[in-house]
Amino acid sequence: MTHLGLVSAVAAAARGFEVVAFDADADHIARLQRRQLPVVEPDLPEQLEKHHRAIAFTATASELGRCGVVYVAPDVATDDAGHSELRPVRALIATVAAVLDAEATLVVLSQVPPGFTRSLPAPARRFCQVETLVFGDAIRRAMSPERFIVGCTDPGAALPAALDEFLAAFGCPIVKMGYESAELAKIAINVCLVASISAANTLAELCERLGADWAEIEPALRLDRRIGVHAYLSPGLGIAGGNLERDLATVCDLADALGTDAGVVRAWTENSRHRRDWALGQLHDRVLGEGPNAVIALLGLAYKADTASTRNSPALALLAALTPFAVRAWDPVVSTSVVRHPRLVQAASALDACAGADALVIMTPWAEFRRLSAAAIAERLRGRVVVDPYGVLAPDACRAAGLEHVRLGSPRPPRR
Amino acid sequence: MELIHSRQSPEPPSRVVVLGGGGFIGGRLRAALEHAGIPVLAPGRSTLDLAAEGAGATLQSLLRVGDAVVVLAALTPDKGRGLAPFMSNLAIAAAVGAALEKVEVGHVVYVSSDAVYGAATGRLTETSCAQPNDLYGMMHLAREVMLRTATRAPVAVLRPTLVFGASDTHNSYGPNRLCRMAHKDGKVVLFGEGEEMRDHVFVEDVAALTVAVLRHRSAGTLNVASGQAISYADLARKVAVLFDRPVMIAGTPRQTPITHRHFDITALHKAFPWFRFTPLDDGLARAQREMLEPR
Numbered sequence: 001m002t003h004l005g006l007v008s009a010v011a012a013a014a015r016g017f018e019v020v021a022f023d024a025d026a027d028h029i030a031r032l033q034r035r036q037l038p039v040v041e042p043d044l045p046e047q048l049e050k051h052h053r054a055i056a057f058t059a060t061a062s063e064l065g066r067c068g069v070v071y072v073a074p075d076v077a078t079d080d081a082g083h084s085e086l087r088p089v090r091a092l093i094a095t096v097a098a099v100l101d102a103e104a105t106l107v108v109l110s111q112v113p114p115g116f117t118r119s120l121p122a123p124a125r126r127f128c129q130v131e132t133l134v135f136g137d138a139i140r141r142a143m144s145p146e147r148f149i150v151g152c153t154d155p156g157a158a159l160p161a162a163l164d165e166f167l168a169a170f171g172c173p174i175v176k177m178g179y180e181s182a183e184l185a186k187i188a189i190n191v192c193l194v195a196s197i198s199a200a201n202t203l204a205e206l207c208e209r210l211g212a213d214w215a216e217i218e219p220a221l222r223l224d225r226r227i228g229v230h231a232y233l234s235p236g237l238g239i240a241g242g243n244l245e246r247d248l249a250t251v252c253d254l255a256d257a258l259g260t261d262a263g264v265v266r267a268w269t270e271n272s273r274h275r276r277d278w279a280l281g282q283l284h285d286r287v288l289g290e291g292p293n294a295v296i297a298l299l300g301l302a303y304k305a306d307t308a309s310t311r312n313s314p315a316l317a318l319l320a321a322l323t324p325f326a327v328r329a330w331d332p333v334v335s336t337s338v339v340r341h342p343r344l345v346q347a348a349s350a351l352d353a354c355a356g357a358d359a360l361v362i363m364t365p366w367a368e369f370r371r372l373s374a375a376a377i378a379e380r381l382r383g384r385v386v387v388d389p390y391g392v393l394a395p396d397a398c399r400a401a402g403l404e405h406v407r408l409g410s411p412r413p414p415r416r
Numbered sequence: 417m418e419l420i421h422s423r424q425s426p427e428p429p430s431r432v433v434v435l436g437g438g439g440f441i442g443g444r445l446r447a448a449l450e451h452a453g454i455p456v457l458a459p460g461r462s463t464l465d466l467a468a469e470g471a472g473a474t475l476q477s478l479l480r481v482g483d484a485v486v487v488l489a490a491l492t493p494d495k496g497r498g499l500a501p502f503m504s505n506l507a508i509a510a511a512v513g514a515a516l517e518k519v520e521v522g523h524v525v526y527v528s529s530d531a532v533y534g535a536a537t538g539r540l541t542e543t544s545c546a547q548p549n550d551l552y553g554m555m556h557l558a559r560e561v562m563l564r565t566a567t568r569a570p571v572a573v574l575r576p577t578l579v580f581g582a583s584d585t586h587n588s589y590g591p592n593r594l595c596r597m598a599h600k601d602g603k604v605v606l607f608g609e610g611e612e613m614r615d616h617v618f619v620e621d622v623a624a625l626t627v628a629v630l631r632h633r634s635a636g637t638l639n640v641a642s643g644q645a646i647s648y649a650d651l652a653r654k655v656a657v658l659f660d661r662p663v664m665i666a667g668t669p670r671q672t673p674i675t676h677r678h679f680d681i682t683a684l685h686k687a688f689p690w691f692r693f694t695p696l697d698d699g700l701a702r703a704q705r706e707m708l709e710p711r
């Protein structure tokens with residue numbers, strides 16, 4: 001019952017199915033029975049409240065024996081290099097297989113590398129399914145998926161009735177393919193997203209030096225049907241969160257093992273590291289050169305909005321490089337206690353973080369930061385610099401308030 | 417390999433042995449260490465000729481357990497870029513390596529060069545491919561490996577880009593040569609129209625960073641560059657305004673394609689967040705003033 005499992009369970013219940021939600025951790029299950037969630041996900045608490053009667057949270061594996069379809073969906077942890085730790089999911093599958101009804105179907109929903117599902121010793125009736133969980137948008141995507149990608153032994157054969165009935169309830173296309181194709185399809189989706197992100201980041205950096213503005217270019221690209229309105233074209237601070245990094249590492253490992261070229265994938269990884277440090281460079285150029293007594297206000301610790309995850313968070317990377325400087329930080333859901341920094345102060349609010357600071361850095365585009373008044377920020381800051389990679393503040397309002405506003409992909413404002 | 421500090425809180429080393437302390441960077445480093453009150457041993461060639469036979473044993477006799485050793489000694493490119501200086505430079509590193517194998521020093525700093533990146537253009541970082549395209553660059557890369565494998569002590573490799581300062585004798589294409597041309601001829605001659613972008617670092621900044629590396633007992637690789645590349649044309653204009661009389665800036669027919677080199681100094685920002693490079697205008701002015709001072 002991790003992020004993926006919880007979201008999947010709620011989505012299934014919302015579609016009218018009875019759900020058994022198993023986790024071996026009895027304390028965790030007890031908290032879930034009290035509807036205390038371990039993750040921050042918009043609309044998840046509301047949907048759980050609405051559908052909790054259809055979900056039986058249990059720490060007893062044998063209760064899975066009454067299920068026609070069992071999804072195995074633990075989040076798969078990765079190390080710093082993006083390599084997956086697969087032993088826990090293998091162990092869970094073994095636990096489930098031991099109690100599974102003979103007619104039941106097991107579906108691996110976790111992020112596993114190509115070859116994983118075929119390598120499982122049991123059960124015979126097993127499938128893999130591509131998950132496309134997006135933190136912060138997980139409920140909407142789970143309730144209304146674009147399609148289901150299902151890996152199986154024979155794509156030409158009909159799906160087991162129970163699985164077919166379950167998937168059909170969501171009213172989206174079902175794309176069947178071999179195990180390895182499905183497992184690679186998940187990776188392919190993320191690789192394509194990273195390609196778009198990397199292209200946007202590369203060109204956004206060029207914009208900053210050229211005097212062009214990526215914010216002007218981006219809408220034009222979205223109107224190109226070959227690129228598309230939903231393309232990942234907004235510049236960011238590299239890739240973070242862990243899942244995309246995992247898939248890039250998997251592609252490199254597979255390419256190395258099979259002798260294919262993954263040079264471009266390695267270049268994306270390097271570009272991601274480069275862009276992650278964008279805010280640090282801006283601070284050095286504009287503020288930190290003035291002396292060691294600079295005070296930095298930092299808004300946002302999560303790796304993206306609407307999540308409490310700080311995995312590979314650019315904000316934490318920035319803090320690690322600011323140890324000699326005083327930092328006043330605020331995040332709506334993440335406490336500064338997750339960070340080791342000798343001069344870090346937990347602010348009481350976003351505006352409180354700005355009090356007396358020489359510069360403001362907005363590292364996570366939380367909605368509440370978009371509502372901040374540039375004038376109120378200017379009133380509290382000691383300095384004038386606002387490093388706002390995602391452009392959560394309106395540039396015009398910042399200029400009007402006398403702030404030096406810097407964002408990704410925009411021409412560098414002159415230093416005052 | 418990023419730079420990692422063995423000492424998060426800086427402490428002065430008990431003694432620093434500077435090999436090549438009589439050179440352009442070595443002289444500034446000695447001065448910086450002495451200014452900081454750090455004991456320095458910088459054996460001259462009469463005491464220690466690192467290119468001579470038996471130099472390893474001589475150096476071994478000079479080293480103490482726990483010393484920090486800064487290796488600058490090298491035949492610079494102005495002494496030739498052929499096979500003979502290449503082999504001599506390897507012999508110097510072999511002698512240093514032989515001594516380091518015998519004496520458990522506390523720290524080794526090797527001052528290498530951005531020549532290890534060969535003809536690489538565009539943005540460079542410490543993770544850029546070190547692929548020398550001449551024997552000088554290959555020599556530095558080989559010496560980096562030789563010294564790293566010779567000792568169990570932390571080894572820091574510094575790769576300075578184009579270093580300028582008054583006492584530089586290399587006269588390579590950079591601020592020093594431009595200053596000398598302006599002073600002597602009232603004219604600065606550029607390759608092409610001076611379009612190439614390069615990073616220039618003031619010698620005192622190289623010395624100051626080396627001292628910081630010694631204080632933190634750092635290990636790993638660090639490029640020593642300001643992060644602010646400038647075209648030779650703009651550099652020439654900056655040099656020209658330092659002189660009272662008019663200095664003509666002249667281009668020449670281009671013989672080679674235009675290449676640019678920029679350094680991303682994020683790793684330096686992370687290793688030494690407080691470090692500030694001397695602004696180029698200030699460094700040029702100081703170099704020009706000292707260069708023209710009567711000795």
